[in-house]
Amino acid sequence: xxxxxxxxxxxxxxxxxxxxxxxxxxxxxxxxxxxxxxxxxxxxxxxxxxxxxxxxxxxxxxxxxxxxxxxxxxxxxxxxxxxxxxxxxxxxxxxxxxxxxxxxxxxxxxxxxxxxxxxxxxxxxxxxxxxxxxxxxxxxxxxxxxxxxxxxxxxxxxxxxxxxxxxxxxxxxxxxxxxxxxxxxxxxxxxxxxxxxxxxxxxxxxxxxxxxxxxxxxxxxxxxxxxxxxxxxxxxxxxxxxxxxxxxxxxxxxxxxxxxxxxxxxxxxxxxxxxxxxxxxxxxxxxxxxxxxxxxxxxxxxxxxxxxxxxxxxxxxxxxxxxxxxxxxxxxxxxxxxxxxxxxxxxxxxxxxxxxxxxxxxxxxxxxxxxxxxxxxxxxxxxxxxxxxxxxxxxxxxxxxxxxxxxxxxxxxxxxxxxxxxxxxxxxxxxxxxxxxxxxxxxxxxxxxxxxxxxxxxxxxxxxxxxxxxxxxxxxxxxxxxxxxxxxxxxxxxxxxxxxxxxxxxxxxxxxxxxxxxxxxxxxxxxxxxxxxxxxxxxxxxxxxxxxxxxxxxxxxxxxxxxxxxxxxx
Numbered sequence: 001x002x003x004x005x006x007x008x009x010x011x012x013x014x015x016x017x018x019x020x021x022x023x024x025x026x027x028x029x030x031x032x033x034x035x036x037x038x039x040x041x042x043x044x045x046x047x048x049x050x051x052x053x054x055x056x057x058x059x060x061x062x063x064x065x066x067x068x069x070x071x072x073x074x075x076x077x078x079x080x081x082x083x084x085x086x087x088x089x090x091x092x093x094x095x096x097x098x099x100x101x102x103x104x105x106x107x108x109x110x111x112x113x114x115x116x117x118x119x120x121x122x123x124x125x126x127x128x129x130x131x132x133x134x135x136x137x138x139x140x141x142x143x144x145x146x147x148x149x150x151x152x153x154x155x156x157x158x159x160x161x162x163x164x165x166x167x168x169x170x171x172x173x174x175x176x177x178x179x180x181x182x183x184x185x186x187x188x189x190x191x192x193x194x195x196x197x198x199x200x201x202x203x204x205x206x207x208x209x210x211x212x213x214x215x216x217x218x219x220x221x222x223x224x225x226x227x228x229x230x231x232x233x234x235x236x237x238x239x240x241x242x243x244x245x246x247x248x249x250x251x252x253x254x255x256x257x258x259x260x261x262x263x264x265x266x267x268x269x270x271x272x273x274x275x276x277x278x279x280x281x282x283x284x285x286x287x288x289x290x291x292x293x294x295x296x297x298x299x300x301x302x303x304x305x306x307x308x309x310x311x312x313x314x315x316x317x318x319x320x321x322x323x324x325x326x327x328x329x330x331x332x333x334x335x336x337x338x339x340x341x342x343x344x345x346x347x348x349x350x351x352x353x354x355x356x357x358x359x360x361x362x363x364x365x366x367x368x369x370x371x372x373x374x375x376x377x378x379x380x381x382x383x384x385x386x387x388x389x390x391x392x393x394x395x396x397x398x399x400x401x402x403x404x405x406x407x408x409x410x411x412x413x414x415x416x417x418x419x420x421x422x423x424x425x426x427x428x429x430x431x432x433x434x435x436x437x438x439x440x441x442x443x444x445x446x447x448x449x450x451x452x453x454x455x456x457x458x459x460x461x462x463x464x465x466x467x468x469x470x471x472x473x474x475x476x477x478x479x480x481x482x483x484x485x486x487x488x489x490x491x492x493x494x495x496x497x498x499x500x501x502x503x504x505x506x507x508x509x510x511x512x513x514x515x516x517x518x519x520x521x522x523x524x525x526x527x528x529x530x531x532x533x534x535x536x537x538x539x540x541x542x543x544x545x546x547x548x549x550x551x552x553x554x555x556x557x558x559x560x561x562x563x564x565x566x567x568x569x570x
Contacts, residue, residue, distance in 0.1 A: 031058070031071035038075035042082060049181045049199035054078065057198060061132070069132025076125035081197055083118050090450070090472035094275070095192045098204040115472075176203075190478045210303040210570045211292060214563035219532045223539040225524030227506065232436035232498060232525060233383045234315065235370075235426065236518075237419065238280060241392045241447035242412065244492045250456045252409060253416040254492055257441060260423065262494035263507035268514045268548065269445040269491045273394065277333040279444035279491075280388065282516040284310050284342055285569065286523070286537045288560050290553040300570075301334040304341040309530055309568040311519040312343035315384035318526035321345065321377045326388040327353060327366035344386070346373060363391045363415050367422035374426065379433050391415045394448040395471075403451035403471050438525060440518060442493035450474040459487055485551035486512075493518070509541075514548055517541035533568065 035054055039046060054074065061070035085096035176183075176199075183203045184191035192200045244254040246264050258264060270289045271278045278289040285308075307313065316322045323346040330336035330349035339347045353365040370387055377383055392411050396404025423439065430437040446453065450471045453459040461467075463484045466475045480488070493510070497503045510517055520537040528534070540548070540559060550556055 031067040034068070034071045035075065038071070042075070042078060043196070045196070047194070047196060049176070049194075050196035052176075052181075053196065053198035053202060064136065065129065065132030066136040069128045069135070073125055073128035073132060076121055076128055078198060080118060080121040080125065081201070083115060083121060085192070085197055087115060087472060088274075089189070089475060090448075094271075095188050095200065096197065097188065098201045101201070189476065193478055210300055211562050211566035212570070213567035216561035216563045216567075218561055218564050219536050221539040222532070222535040223542050224535065225521070225538060226509070227497075227502065227521060227524035229525060229527050230436060230498070231318070231382055232438045233374075233385075233430055234320075234522060234525060235383075235385045235387065235437070235439045236283065236522075237439070237441045238276070238283060238386070238388045239392070239415065239419070239441055239443050240276060240389045241394060241408075241445065242389075242415065242441075242443040242492065243446050245458060246492075250453065250458050253413045254443075254494075256416050256420055257494045260420065260496070261500065261503070262439075262441065262496045263503050265493050265495070265507040265511035266490045267442055267493045267510065267518065268486065268489040268512065269443070270489070270515070271445045272488050273445060273448035273450070276388070276444045279515050282514065283442070283519055284312060284386070286311060286516045286519045286534065287565060287568065288514070288516060288556040290550075290556040291560050291562065292565055301337040301341075304338065304569050306341055308341050308343070308570075309533070310342045311523060312384065312386065314343075314523055314528040314530060314534075315382075315526050316343045316345065317528060318382070320382045320384040320526070323347070323370070323373045323383065323385045324387075325366055325370050325373065325385070326350070326390070327355070327361040327363060327369075328388075328390045348373065360391050360393050360411075363389045363418040364421075366390075367418055367425075370422065371425055371429065374429055382435070389415060389419075391418075392447065396447070396449060398470065401469065403449055403455070405449060405452045408447055408449055408452075436498040438495075438497045438522070440493070440495045440522065442515070442518065443491040445491055446488070460484065463488065480551045482546070482549040482551060486549045512545040512548075513541050 035058055036046075039050060039054055043050075057074040057077065058070055061073050065073060081096060088100070089095050181195055181199065184194065188200070188204070191203065195203070239254075242252075242254050244250065244252040246255075255264075269279050270282060281287070281289045312322050312324070322344050324335070324339045324342075324344035325348045326332075326335060327350050330347075330351055332349075336347070336349070348369050350361055350365065353361070353369055355361045355365060366387055366389060370385055373385070374383055392408065392415050394404075396407040396411075398404050399406045419441070426439075427437065446458075448471055450459065450464075451467070451469075451474055452471075454461060454464065454467065454474065463476055463480065464474050465477050467473055476488070477484070490512075495503060495507055495510070497506065506521060510521060516537060517540075520534050520541055523534040550559070
């Protein structure tokens with residue numbers, strides 16, 4: 001085998017034979033030619049947004065690095081972001097957002113989704129950084145000044161807000177609009193396709209200030225609650241990724257609730273495959289999570305006021321002991337900050353549970369803690385409990401060509417075994433206290449079993465622009481019809497009240513409605529001072545189901561005025 005120098009020497013000789021002026025121009029233009037070639041390899045498109053933000057990222061990295069290394073590093077970063085966005089899109093139907101970069105600590109729940117190609121991209125980035133620092137040439141003051149001015153807006157890609165950056169960012173946003181680079185804030189998939197991921201991250205990085213209370217007409221339309229304020233103990237179980245159909249298409253162990261007297265119905269979730277916090281936000285506040293980007297991801301945790309008006313607060317003011325429990329970390333989506341502000345006076349997370357395994361925690365840990373909390377409460381005290389499970393969290397191990405269905409069924413079987421055992425024990429405790437009991441169980445979203453859903457006919461083939469042998473190969477169309485969105489949004493739910501007839505009527509009213517309709521109905525079980533809000537939500541939920549099938553956020557902003565969020569939560 002010839003030594004490497006024997007291969008490099010002829011190339012060096014040819015290089016030296018070129019005119020000095022040509023070599024100088026090639027050195028100067030080389031990084032840009034590399035960026036252009038890499039741009040075509042990344043996604044094969046040369047749109048203005050892609051070219052502009054590729055250059056901006058390159059100029060930012062050229063501050064500390066040699067230019068060839070800066071070009072390589074910028075391509076490696078974009079490659080890594082595209083891979084992460086592709087994985088998120090395949091699992092949830094949504095691309096990467098700037099706020100995802102601010103919540104890296106939440107990635108502990110996403111480690112099972114990491115693809116081998118991401119390690120390759122990370123290695124290329126690390127190599128480019130090392131070589132770029134080692135071989136960077138001396139820098140003049142003019143270089144530093146020019147590079148700083150050109151790269152000023154780039155910190156926004158990481159959500160960094162600094163005073164010297166604001167003016168450049170405003171100029172860039174104005175220039176983007178003038179240059180015809182439109183921000184499709186109502187459709188993130190379309191925005192990435194049209195503008196490129198880096199442009200999309202910049203556009204979604206703008207910090208949204210907390211909404212303020214103001215005039216609105218939300219309370220004009222009212223509907224009376226149909227549940228009597230019987231003040232039962234109330235337990236809401238948000239079951240992670242729990243799903244079933246009530247026909248032969250996709251039956252699962254979740255249907256074990258039906259022999260126990262639970263009535264089934266479908267709710268419409270704002271998310272698919274992930275994003276539990278968005279469904280949780282709707283279940284606790286009675287507001288749509290699609291109106292103000294960020295609040296459903298607890299991006300404004302510190303902005304919520306200590307006495308935020310929620311369903312939890314209503315029960316607390318009615319004399320209930322309010323408990324929020326989750327068998328995962330307290331800081332996950334900042335629940336340890338959110339829960340006290342939303343009205344929970346007792347919380348417990350997995351740090352206080354005997355978790356000993358390396359897999360997702362068993363739900364029995366959650367239910368044991370919930371029973372302890374119930375038993376510890378004084379017998380004369382009413383209880384409101386909100387529980388979030390985690391055992392059925394994706395991703396799911398693929399076996400043959402089943403898209404992970406067997407793994408999901410196994411874990412869901414475990415989850416339902418623990419849940420039904422808990423319900424039986426809770427019934428005994430409530431009976432000893434002579435307390436009526438109301439229980440609602442609902443999945444936060446469909447699990448990330450896209451291929452299995454398409455095969456079973458749960459999701460129509462028209463919903464995908466691409467498909468393949470793995471769940472990650474399925475990508476949703478950029479624009480969904482109302483029917484397509486409903487098929488993706490449907491998640492399974494069950495409810496049981498002390499009166500079986502009332503239970504059946506409630507399930508019928510909630511069937512096909514968004515998740516925020518569930519807390520609006522349950523608010524009727526206890527008196528409160530915020531009837532106007534909950535009655536107004538009920539008025540929306542009593543509309544025909546078709547009017548609540550809204551694929552894009554712009555439609556929800558017409559249902560829930562922004563000042564309402566400021567009035568209720570901030």
